[in-house]
Amino acid sequence: MRILFAAALMATAAPLAAQSSASPAPILTTPEALDVWTHAEPTVARVTHVGLDLNVDFASETLTGSAKLDILAQPDAKQIVLDVDDLDISAVTDGSGKALQWNVGADDPELGSALTVQLDGAKQIIITYRTQPGATALQWLPPEMTAGKKKPYLFSQGQPINNRSWIPTQDSPGIRQTWDATLTVPGDLVAVMSAEKLSGDKGEKLKDGRRRFRFRMDKPVPPYLIAFAVGDLKFKPLGPRSGVWTEPSMLDAAAHEFTDVEKMIDAASDLYGPYRWGRYDMLVLPPSFPYGGMENPMLTFLTPTIITGDRSNTDVVAHELAHSWSGNLVTNATWSDSWLNEGFTTYFENRIMESVYGKERAAMYADLDWDGMKRDLARYGGKTRTGAATRLHGDPGATGGQLDYFKGSNFLRMLEVTVGREKWDAYLRSYFDRHAFQPQTTAGFLADLRANLLQGDPALELKLQLDRWAYAAGLPDNAVHITSTTLAAVDTKLKAFNAGGPASAVQTDGWSTQEWLRFLNGIPRKQTPQRLAELDKALGLSDSTNAYVRSAWLELAIANRYEPALPSLQEFATRVGRGLLIRPLYTGLMQQGDWGADIARKLFAEARPTYHPTVASGIEQIIAGK
Ligand code: BES
Ligand code: ZN
Numbered sequence: 001m002r003i004l005f006a007a008a009l010m011a012t013a014a015p016l017a018a019q020s021s022a023s024p025a026p027i028l029t030t031p032e033a034l035d036v037w038t039h040a041e042p043t044v045a046r047v048t049h050v051g052l053d054l055n056v057d058f059a060s061e062t063l064t065g066s067a068k069l070d071i072l073a074q075p076d077a078k079q080i081v082l083d084v085d086d087l088d089i090s091a092v093t094d095g096s097g098k099a100l101q102w103n104v105g106a107d108d109p110e111l112g113s114a115l116t117v118q119l120d121g122a123k124q125i126i127i128t129y130r131t132q133p134g135a136t137a138l139q140w141l142p143p144e145m146t147a148g149k150k151k152p153y154l155f156s157q158g159q160p161i162n163n164r165s166w167i168p169t170q171d172s173p174g175i176r177q178t179w180d181a182t183l184t185v186p187g188d189l190v191a192v193m194s195a196e197k198l199s200g201d202k203g204e205k206l207k208d209g210r211r212r213f214r215f216r217m218d219k220p221v222p223p224y225l226i227a228f229a230v231g232d233l234k235f236k237p238l239g240p241r242s243g244v245w246t247e248p249s250m251l252d253a254a255a256h257e258f259t260d261v262e263k264m265i266d267a268a269s270d271l272y273g274p275y276r277w278g279r280y281d282m283l284v285l286p287p288s289f290p291y292g293g294m295e296n297p298m299l300t301f302l303t304p305t306i307i308t309g310d311r312s313n314t315d316v317v318a319h320e321l322a323h324s325w326s327g328n329l330v331t332n333a334t335w336s337d338s339w340l341n342e343g344f345t346t347y348f349e350n351r352i353m354e355s356v357y358g359k360e361r362a363a364m365y366a367d368l369d370w371d372g373m374k375r376d377l378a379r380y381g382g383k384t385r386t387g388a389a390t391r392l393h394g395d396p397g398a399t400g401g402q403l404d405y406f407k408g409s410n411f412l413r414m415l416e417v418t419v420g421r422e423k424w425d426a427y428l429r430s431y432f433d434r435h436a437f438q439p440q441t442t443a444g445f446l447a448d449l450r451a452n453l454l455q456g457d458p459a460l461e462l463k464l465q466l467d468r469w470a471y472a473a474g475l476p477d478n479a480v481h482i483t484s485t486t487l488a489a490v491d492t493k494l495k496a497f498n499a500g501g502p503a504s505a506v507q508t509d510g511w512s513t514q515e516w517l518r519f520l521n522g523i524p525r526k527q528t529p530q531r532l533a534e535l536d537k538a539l540g541l542s543d544s545t546n547a548y549v550r551s552a553w554l555e556l557a558i559a560n561r562y563e564p565a566l567p568s569l570q571e572f573a574t575r576v577g578r579g580l581l582i583r584p585l586y587t588g589l590m591q592q593g594d595w596g597a598d599i600a601r602k603l604f605a606e607a608r609p610t611y612h613p614t615v616a617s618g619i620e621q622i623i624a625g626k
Contacts, residue, residue: 024048024072025176025220025437032441033174033333037161037396038083039105039114040170045073045080047170050223052181055210056191056230058152061133061140067168068095068126071119079119083164083171085112088130092117095124112164127168137162139288139612146231146286147247147304151189153231155285155301157294157612158224160335160397169223174333174439176220183228184212190233192245192283194225194296201235217297219277220437222331227296229283238262241275246284250304254284257307257314260356264318267355272325272348272429276436280321287547288577290612292316295323295345303578305547312512313548315353315365322348325432333439335396340440343392343408347416350409363484364514366413370481371521373406377475387473393442410479411469417480418463419453427453442470487518494522503531503538513548520552525559532562542568551581558588561595569599574607579615586622597623 027033027042040046047069054065071080084104092102101118117125131138141153156166164171183191187209190202195215203213217226229245236255237243239262244254261280269275282300284307293316294301300320306313326344346369354362380389380400389400392408416424431448446466454460468476493506497519508516520541527535536542541553542565550572557565573582586604589596600623608616 027174027176028333028439028441028444030441030443032337032393032443033439035172035174035334035396037111037335038170038172038175039081039111040083040172040175041081042170042172042175043074045071045077045119046175047080047082047177048072048220050167050169050177050179050226052167052179052183054181055184056154056186058140058154058186061138063131063135063138063166064129066126066128068124069169070124071122073119073123077119079116080125081170082115082117082168083112083161084115084168085136085162085165086132086134087115087165087168088132089115089127089168090130091126091128093126093128094120094122095126097126098122100125111161115168129168131166134613135165136613136617137165139290141231141286141288145288145610147249148232151232153229153286155229155231155289156227157290157301157614158227158296159294160224160338162614163223163226167223167226171223173222173224173331173335175223176331176437176439177223178218178220179223179226180214180216181226181228182212182214183230184210185230187211188232189230191228191230192233192299193229194227194299196278196298219297221297221328222439225295225297225328227294227299227301229285229301233283235281239265241265241278242280242282244282244284245299246304247286250284250307253307253309254282254304257309257311258282258317260311260314261317261321263356264314264321264352267352268318268321268325268348271351271355271425273432275324276329277324280324282317282320287575288610288612290577290579290615292578292580293320295320295327297324297328305576305578305581308513308546308548310512312514315349318352318356319345319349322352329432329437330435330440331438333441333444336398337393337440337442338396338399339392339404339408339411340442340445342402342405343411346405346409347412360484360486363482364486364512366482367484367487368514368517369406369409370483371518372402373410373475376401376403376406381474390473390475392470407469407475410475413480413482414469414476414478415449415453415464418478419460423453446470486512486515490515490518491522494519498522498524503535506539508539513546516546516549517552520549520556523556525556527556527560527562529560529562529564532557532560533564536565547572547576547578547581551576551585555584555588558585558592558596561592566599570603570606573603574610577611577615579618582611582615583618583622586619590622590625 049070051068054063092100105114107113137156143149146153161171185191191213193215195217198214203211232247233245234248234251235245236251242261246254265275277298279298284302284304287304289303292303306316322345327341332338332340350362350366381387383389465476544550554569586600589600
């Protein structure tokens, strides 16, 4: 089916390609660009603009309203196929209100359903619908789960394919769409979106007491980047084009933590070209936010767990900012090439950190990422005979752990070191320019690299091993390991401790998150209860307010079935919902036989309502042993 369809795509693609900047963004029709995670048939008919008008109702945990879609279709196209996941659709009409025929296909547990609309010549369709309370993109938080504890909160997380649970559109990263939205919310709440604000910070007060906010994104974006949040939000400016939104009680701490953001925007633009999105604001969410950060355009979403008071986790801000180029400007055409988003961004993030804070601090992050890469290679390399999970290009979502980040960024670091920074930076800058607002594939990137950087140099081609990096398992032998002297100093202390030295001798004053992580993750997994008690007492690990430290400590404690740490685990896992910090704890518990499985099940039963649907279903799989 899929292969036949790909052939059809190739044959009909040309008329839909963009001719000028006013035309819709082009779609790619090469074999690697075929997205198996969408029902859409974009070369037959595609969405070019989404207009949302939604009312947010906290009592029923639903969004109700309409999506008005602009359609570009082949002259003979009979229908358009959209992605939907559990939407209650009540009507579909054309732009003038004439009813159109539609039907929702069978529900695929991963992809959701196809919504097929008979176009009857329509250039615009209007879908009237309501979301379900369990919509996978949405997390509805009761007041208790917010910092202020008085008002509810709601946010969306689109990547990779969650947005079809609240927007009926073609939910594929290769199908770029402009959009606008009107959100109507309770009168005491504020709505923000990943777009230009058209109605001021406070919106418009309606006669019925509700508030209406309007937004517009006039640049074509992949639909996973449409995002919003509603809550008791306040804004503080940080610079001429940047600022931070969060709940009032968090505002000062957030502004203090992110004070360098303007410097980061300057550094990033100096490296790889102008920042093309106008403003760069950030939203700090409640601790149940499932990710460290999410690069929603003009409004990065961030976990509060990076606010540690010492600015040691601002690499996450540099990362999400870097996505304004790698990901948001040049976008992986399918989730099989997520390394084009995440690997490029991890590399770029490190270059921003180096520009703003110097070589050693950047080396510290890069060195830790090297550890992460080695860990993931060991973990996922042996899983299949072919090491499929360690390949950069593969099935969507199949790259193991964070290898799309670590191996991907290492690939680019190798390119930098091999061709020289000056030449590489000039190339990368022109790459972002030439592919701005377009989808990209691994094959497309390699072709671009060969045409514009290698330019037929056979010796260089041999040296780089491009195809091995992109398509083979494992790590090619030209990988570059950047090492940090700060972390080497931690290693010295670690060695003494691991040789039996007292925990009280470990000087941790002024340690950054990264130094803590190097230390805690370097402790052999098998420890006695006495030793763990000594460590906890000397370093205050169970009570640490640094979520990274707390998570790393709990992992070690769980590996030893160390029960005195269980209250700390319970408090942490029911408050923090960031997958990266929580999932390893459940995985660790499940590796501890009945003892751990029992704790995991009880903990999850209690914590589940505090997790975002995507994190909740991930943990459900861990507990089910999948
Ligand atoms: N785009 C990702 C978040 C994401 C990844 C959402 C996969 C959905 C699926 C974001 O840019 C990211 O990588 N966040 C990291 C932080 C980063 C510094 C490594 C995270 O969440 O930890
Ligand atoms: Zn990222």
